[in-house]
Amino acid sequence: MSARHRRPDEDGPTDPGSGPLIGADRVQFRVADAEHALDGVRLQVDWMLGQTDPEFGWSAGRWTLDLPRPAAWRLEYQFTVRRDGDTVWTTDPGNPRRVPNPFGDKSEIRFPDYREPPWLLTPATGPISEIVTPGGRLAQPVPVRLWSPAGLPSDQAAPLLLVHDGTDMARRGNLLSWAAEHARTRPVRVALLDPPDGLRDEWYSADPDYSAHLAEVVLPALTARVLTGPVVGLGASLGALAMLTLQRRHPGSISGLALQSGSFFTPSLDPQESGYRHFDRVCAAVRQIGAGPDRSVDAPPRTVPTLITCGSIEENRFNNEAMVATLRAQGYPVTFRLVPDAHTMIGWRDAWYPALDELVAGLR
Template identity: 85%
Template sequence: MSARHRRPDEDGPTDPGSGPLVDSDGVRFRVADPAHELAGVRLQVDWMTGDLGPGWTPEFAWSDGRWTLDLPRPAAWRLEYQFTVRRDGDTVWTTDPGNPRRVPNPFGDKSEIRFPDYREPPWLLTPATGPVTEIATPGGRLARPVPVRLFSPAGLASDQPAPLLLAHDGSDLAERGRLLSWAAQHARTQPIRVALLDPPDGLRDQWYSADPDYCAHLAEVVLPAITARVLTGSVIGLGASLGALAMLTLQRRHPGSISGLALQSGSFFTPELDPQESGYPFFDRVCAAVRQVAAGPDRSVDAPPRAVPTLITCGTIEENRFNNEAMVTALATQGYPVTFRPVPDAHTMIGWRDAWYPALDELVAGLR
């Protein structure tokens, strides 16, 4: 790929010798270092790089006053990344100083590359008009109550029936993912309410790792508290990563509570597919829950599961792709009407956001 066909990333730096050069085939990363003061630069990503070709390395090479790295384009519309820079025996994590594009992340901002064929969802500019109301619930068997906020589109009265989207990591999906803009756009053709569920600090891993007490609390306390306030139709469980696992666990343990599932990049860990996650404190419990779902009920003892319409989305270059594909097969075998939508992205909020339209719209519309 010739450098003359590349362009600096949109709104790129004025220094022509630094920053990423992007075209449809890949990226050339550049870090200016005219005095050769750095000991090394390395690209840091949290997506799979095994398909980039034999011998490819994330280490930059220095020449003619700058560090450079050529990245063949992976199967994605966009990329999030950081650098590690080595100097005087120290290693520093940093965003790309030559790329002004930033993506907020709970673990630190990342730089972003957008390839020429990437397009943002058309609903992003829709104003999220409508009240957001806090719903207080007791903690019960949980260490703390589940924070719940309910969004209703403008003009929808509490006694008007509408589907309910029950969203794990709700505030994060609303803030970084613009979930309420999606809901406001969807409400133009079909009103929908959104319950934003948020784990308190320090409790996300405990609650979302297939915790039976948490699932029981949602079914027995949180959902009744919502339905006591508004007239609810179908209930669709939305979750990403561990939040997807928790939604699936809720539906399996309390099948009457959920009418449909939207599971994104689910943390459906197995020892065979995910040994890199074995240090996670709840790894064994997650694997046991996934194994139980995949095995299906004991037909001699258990009733068959309630096979609800299910949307599963997953990034084409993320590690969870393989365990998500295995879950698609397992649920389909058990009679779930499963739609699988690979997304040309990684394990990212933007990847999840970009999968909502039209896939989530279609799921909700099918539950009328």
């Protein structure tokens, strides 16, 4: 069977019998098919479905799937539609709400109690400058852009937020709007770090050369440009792992950590990830930190205030809970927050206020 992707508008006009019916505690997905021309429809998600079978049933000219509401404010999803031996990945043609995703747009459901953070309306005013650094031991230099609040002089000290996947966090997550809102009470600068195409997995999967480069090249270049207060490392998924390994390997580089949905893989908790090409290296790094089954590790050279957030329905929840327990046992002041979401940019974004504000406020 072949598989391909299709734009939602290729599926034709939206039928009034299509689209999700959303209630406070459930949702019914619907795809109209009066002629029964399709062979099947399946819900495709990146979060834990529990006991729900994702295969739709057909009756009375429509494919439907009833889903009890998971522990989330909102859901992102796609469909696979089967016809004549062909499988098509698509967004929901009956749902106009979309969210961008690096692997293809997703359809979105928002339950009635979901509210966007109010700081999204804050204009992200302030200059952005490129920080040029040599590549050193890396195949390419780390692209770095520095944002500062409007009117903040370079010789005025302010906390620095060091951000993995920085441009994506700024574009899809509106991170600079959060920073502009935060600057109304305490200025904060934001360094946006971006891996070049094809290097994200290599760098963020606990690569020691990358950690050393941030500590020995990137951070000195930033502190030479502006007067910097405490440095907070922010990263999500593999970016969270890379921030934690930076702090462990170079303890003086980071004053606080904001780790979101970290890819803290272990063989026992994450066998589904074993096909990932850097799985063994990630597991080794997590084991070295001490989040393995025995957690036998020497005390870290320095502990820092740490915020860990994770989606309530994502697979990484279990390895994040294990990492929280490990870091607390080692003396880290850890704040852990489960977000009613999955492994998504919006879920990470929605956790910044007030959690990230509180982390920055506690650093001097």
